[in-house]
Amino acid sequence: MRQKLFLVVLIFFLISCEGESNHYFPTQKGISWIYLVKITSSYTGKQEIKKLKILNVDSSKSGGFLNLSRLYSDGSYYEYKLDLKRKNIFRESAYFAFQDGLVEPVKKIVYPDMEFKTEEWETKEQLFLVKGFQPPLLNVKPRSQFNMKYRIEKRYKKYRLNGKIFKDCIKIEGIGKTSFIGDTRSGPIKVDVKNNDLICKNIGLIKQTRYENTEASAFGNMKFDKELIFFKN
Numbered sequence: 001m002r003q004k005l006f007l008v009v010l011i012f013f014l015i016s017c018e019g020e021s022n023h024y025f026p027t028q029k030g031i032s033w034i035y036l037v038k039i040t041s042s043y044t045g046k047q048e049i050k051k052l053k054i055l056n057v058d059s060s061k062s063g064g065f066l067n068l069s070r071l072y073s074d075g076s077y078y079e080y081k082l083d084l085k086r087k088n089i090f091r092e093s094a095y096f097a098f099q100d101g102l103v104e105p106v107k108k109i110v111y112p113d114m115e116f117k118t119e120e121w122e123t124k125e126q127l128f129l130v131k132g133f134q135p136p137l138l139n140v141k142p143r144s145q146f147n148m149k150y151r152i153e154k155r156y157k158k159y160r161l162n163g164k165i166f167k168d169c170i171k172i173e174g175i176g177k178t179s180f181i182g183d184t185r186s187g188p189i190k191v192d193v194k195n196n197d198l199i200c201k202n203i204g205l206i207k208q209t210r211y212e213n214t215e216a217s218a219f220g221n222m223k224f225d226k227e228l229i230f231f232k233n
Contacts, residue, residue: 023202024170025089025114026233027068027082029059033204034230043133043220052226072097080110087114102126103143116170120151125176129212129222130191137182137218146178148193159198161206162227168201182216189216203231 032055039048053073060067066082075097081090089111096102104126112121125148132140156169174195179188191214198207208226 024116024199024204025082025111026202026204027056027059027066028233029056030233031056032230032232033228035226036229038223038225039129040223040225041131041133041220042222043217051229067092082114088112089114104145116152120149122147122149124148125193127178127180127191127193127212129210129224130180130214130219131222132182132218133220134218140182142180142182142189142191144178144180144191146176146193148174148176148195150174153196159200159206161198162229166200166203166206169206170199172197172199182218189214189219202233203228 032053035052035054037050037052040046051073055071056068057071058067058069064083064085066084068080068082070078070080072078075095077095079092079094081092082088083090088109091106091108091110094102094106104124108124109121110123112118124145126143126145127141130142132138150172151174152170153173154171156171157167159166159169174193174197176193176195177191178193179190181187182189191212193210193212195210196208197205199205205226206228208224210224211221212224213221
C-alpha cells in the first residue's frame with residue numbers, strides 16, 4: 001500500500017514539474033502585474049512616466065489549447081491561444097487603446113516555444129515609439145511593418161531587480177530595421193529598432209527596453225523602459 005501511494009505521489013510530482021516548465025507566460029485567471037513605464041525622447045530630452053496594470057481576466061482550456069485574455073489599464077485588450085502540444089503562443093486578437101491602432105498582423109505567433117528551447121525566431125512587428133516633433137511632421141506617427149529577429153542572449157539562474165531576486169530568467173534580444181516616408185519632399189527615413197526583454201519563470205516579463213532610433217532631426221530617437229514593480233498571483 002505504501003509503495004502504491006509513493007508511486008502515485010511521485011507521478012503527480014513529475015507531472016507537476018513538467019507543467020511548471022511552461023510558466024514563463026503565466027496563464028492563471030486573476031494574475032496581475034503593475035509596471036513602471038518610461039518613454040524618453042532625444043529630441044525633447046523629456047521623459048514621460050506612467051504606471052500600467054495588466055490583468056489575466058479569463059483563462060480556459062478547449063481541446064489541446066488554452067485560451068487567455070489580458071486587459072491593460074490603458075484600455076488595450078489581447079486574446080492569446082496556447083497550443084499545449086506544439087508549445088507555442090499565438091495572438092488571436094488585439095484591441096489597442098491608442099488611436100492609430102494596429103497595422104502589424106493581429107494574428108501571429110508571439111513565442112514559437114513556451115519552454116524557450118528554440119534559440120532564434122522571427123516575427124512581424126510595427127513601429128510604436130517614433131513621433132515627429134517639427135512642422136510639417138509634428139505629431140506624425142509612422143506605423144511601418146518590419147521583421148523583428150529575436151534570439152535568446154543569456155539565461156540567468158538568478159536575477160536581481162529593484163532589490164528582488166527572480167529565478168530562472170531569460171534575456172531575449174530583438175533587432176529590426178525599417179523605413180518610412182515622413183514628407184514627400186524628402187526621401188525615406190530609416191529606423192533601427194532594438195528590443196530587450198527579460199522574462200522569468202512563474203512571473204513573465206519583469207523588464208523591457210526598446211529603442212526606435214532615426215537620424216532625422218524632426219524625429220530623433222525614442223526609448224521605452226518597462227519594469228515590474230508589483231506582481232500578484
